[in-house]
Amino acid sequence: MSSRKILLSALLMGASFNLFAHGAVTPQSIDTSELPQLGEDWLDENPYRSETGETLTTIIQVGASAYNQNCARCHGLEGISGGIAPDLRLLTPDFDGDEWYGYRVQNGAVRNGAVYMPKMTEHLSQEALWSIKTWLESISEDI
C-alpha cells in the first residue's frame, strides 16, 4: 500500500464516522479555501485533474470528505455503490465523463416529479464538486 493510499484510508474512516455521527441528511458546506479557486462560471472539464503534488493531495482530501458528507448516502460509502444510485467511480476521467458529471450536479435527477438527486450546485461550490470528481478519479483505478 502506498503512503498516499494509507493516508486516504485513514481519512475515509474519519469521514465515514462523521457521516454516521451526524446522519448527514442535508448537504454540508465544505471548506474549499485551500483549493485553487475557479470562479463563478461552471467549467466543462475537471480543472483539478492536471494538478500535482501537495495541491493534488489537498484536493483529493477535500473531495473525499465532501463526497462522504454529501453523496455517500445515495452513491455509497467510499464510492462503492450499493445499487441505490450509479457507481460514480465509473465516470471517465475525460471530457465526456466531466460533461455528464457537470450535467447531473447542476440539474440533479427528477423522475415523475420526485427528486432522486438534489441540484448539488445549489449546495456546494464548484471547487467542492470538482474536488469530488478528482477524488473519484483517484480511486477508480481500484475497481
Ligand code: HEC
Ligand atoms: C438523495 C440521493 C442522492 C444524493 C445525495 C446524490 N445523488 Fe447523485 N444520483 C442519485 C440518483 C438516484 C441518480 C440516478 C439518476 C437517474 O439515472 O435518473 C444519481 C446520478 C448521479 C450522476 C450520474 C451518474 C451516471 O452514471 O449516470 C452523477 C454524476 C451524480 N449523481 C453525482 C452526485 C454527486 C457528486 C453527489 C454529491 C455531491 C450526489 N450525486 C448526491 C441520487 C443522489
